[in-house]
Amino acid sequence: MAQPYGGGRLPGPERRDGLPGWLRRILQVIAIDVVSALIVSLGVTMVHGTFWLNAGIALLIVAAVTAALFAFYPQMMHAVLERVSRTLRWGGATLAWGLGGAAVMALILLAGTGVHRLREHTSSCGQPLDLRVLTAPETLTPLRAAAAEFANDSEDRGCRKYSVTVVPEAGPVTLYDGFRLLWRRSEAADAGHADDQQLFGPQPDIWIPSSTAEYDFIPKGPGQTTAAKMSAEGAPGKGDPVFRVRGSAGTSPLVLALFTKAHESVADPIAAPIAPSTGALLQRVADAGVKLSAIARPVPETSTAALAVTPALYDGMPGDDAADERFAEPADLVAPDAVSLLCRFRERAAAQESEPPDDIAVAVPEQVLHDYDMGRPLGDRCGAVDPDAAQYAKWRLNPYYATDLPTLDYPFVQVRWRGQDTRERDAAVTEFRRWLDRNPLTLQGFRDDRGVIPPAREGDTRHYYLSRLQGIVGNRVMPTVVGLQPPDRVQDTLNRIGAARPRTSVSLLLDVSGSMGGAAQARGGSRLVRGTSFLRSLVSQLQSNDRAGLQVSSATASPSNPETFGNVPQDAASPEQKNAITSRLQAVASGGADQPLSDAIAAADLGSGKQNLVLVTDGQIPATNPGLGSRVKWLSSEFRDRHPGLRLTVVLTGPATCGSSPVKEIVAALGAKDGEGCVTLTDAPEVEQAAELLSELR
Secondary structure, three states, X not given: OOOHHHHOOOOOOOOOOOXXXXXXXXXXXXXXXXXXXXXXXXXXXXXXXXXXXXXXXXXXXXHHHHHHHHHHOHHHXXXXXXXXXXXXHXXXXXXXXXXXXHHXXXXXXXXXXXXXXXXXXXXXXXXXXXXXXXXXXXXXXXXXXXXXXXXXXXXXXXXXXXXXXXXXXXXXXXXXXHHHOOOEOOOOOOOOOHHHXXXXXXXXXXXXXXXXXXXXXXXOXXXXXXHHHOOXXXXXXXOOOEEEEEEEOOEEEEEEEEEHHHHHXXXXXXXXXXXXXXXXXXXXXXXXXXXXXXXXXXXXXXXHHHHHXXXXXXXXXXXXXXXXXXXXXXXXXXXXXHHHHHHHHHHXXXXXXXXXXXXXXXXXXXXXXXXXXXOOOEOOOEOOOOOOOHHXXXXXXXXXXXXXXXXXXXXXXXXXXXXXXXXXXXXHHHHHHHHHHHOOHXXXXXXXXXXXXXXXXXXXXXXXXXXXXXXXXXXOOOOOEOOOOOOOOHHHHHHHHHHHOXXXXXXXXXXXXXXXXXXXXXXXXXXXXXXXXXXXHHHHOOOXXXXXXXXXXEXXXXXXXXXXXXXXXXXXXXXXXXXXXXXXXXXXXXXXXXXXXXXXXXXXXXXXXXXXXXXXXXXXXXXXXXXXXXXXXXXXXXXXXXXXXXXXXXXEOOOOOXXXXXXXHHHHHOOOOOOOOEEEOOOOOHHHHHXXXXXXXX
């Protein structure tokens, strides 16, 4: 049988579109490729990425695969296209309606998404979750800088997810009571005054102490052993709070620093940058002809860094601990923490009224010395300066190292409080910890957890690397690596300092008359609030071998009456005694007329032997002190004979001054030397002013 058309296949039905076969196949391939790419990109976009970027990449891949198949398997691909074409012709109407419906649904979804995104961008942001961080005063500047970056990085569509509040701790002794009493300053004054309890401030979510030794010093409840067994809901154990140590935030060795002139005498380019001991370092200073008159160190009771360096100073200096203690706390440089001490130097430099004290060595952490030398703000005490300005460059401090000077390791401690331990807060703490892993405090003047100074990141000018100060003073002065010498146990050091210091007996006499409710001249608030804050700071710095008591005075409150609310008989300054005093200080209120100052002093319980009477008052006026002349004469004779070891210090909250009557006459009657016996509260923090007074009393 003859084959029509020369044996070829019968022609298909005539195409209504009139397109050549080859063009129709190309269009079919493109249509299949585009649809495949869109389907693939939709699936990928659900996981990650931008839709149109995924679509473009998927289209290129599918087109490349299709071209390869046509090149190597043309017959198979033609057969596939024919089958797809027949299928599309059979279900064309159904497919058209399906595609049309899908397009409409896509438009609806896109419109809804656009409205939702527009509402997100135009609506106000919610309140970010606030993380509360507690740390040493010396660490405020770097941690606040890091916290600000973390808060900015948590921003999502213009809204911050987190905020971070960084506050300073008050020192290991006060912190011990704070955690022991669930973050209250003291126990209630009595069972009926539970509302009189006051908090230190917001209970911290994160605590970054100076050292593991400080963390170990803080009391831990029975719940600490169950921290690992906490439920998925985050419920704490029986103890409150629950602590969880999550590694170290960085390290910083304690150093002895010298001002430029002394440093130029001591510096030796061939000497080892780390002395074998503090004693050897001090001998090197002496051999260079620099005669030190003192080593300036903050008050140990209010500074963990000062507490950590004290044993090395005691062991490195000749003589007994008592003599070493006097050498390590010069009266004119008493400060509650390292930032307060260094701010005094910065203020002197700004005034340009004196030269740096080249006979003084300064014992501080390397990290805060870096902030001082680089002109950064120093905590809450003083702002930034230009370190290259002549007056500040002259006051630069140069660090010296010894193997027995301890290194602070700044543990990152999560603190979980009952009733506040939510899943969201725990996630925020975890996020901040992970962020610090990616953005460590080595960007803010710390060493890493191995004691190494890492190099500065190239092109990074907004962070403060320790290596930049090393480049200024030289690596023969600042070693790249230091040993991680841990500090001694806090309680052991406190006991050693207590034994080195002379025992102090302090009788606190507080004026609670109605006039003390007036406004204080410095720092605002009432005079009574300023006075009680000062006395609380003083009490917190007492050692357990000291003695202390409290009495209040007004026309309706006699110091001699044991029933007067506010009076606490003098006793050893144990934690219980200090809590009793601070509780009463928090609970007292002003009221009643003035009691003449001479009568208040005469009625005070002063005990026997050497005694310090600290009288806090607004000063009164002569009209409230009738017969002042005869009372002054009696104080200087009969009363003085009865209390030969008494030393009176009047602390004024204003408006009276030390030159006002009757304060001037009463201070003079008790034999105070010029410049002694009277101080006026200033704008400086109460803890600093209390430290200065206590140093004078010792």
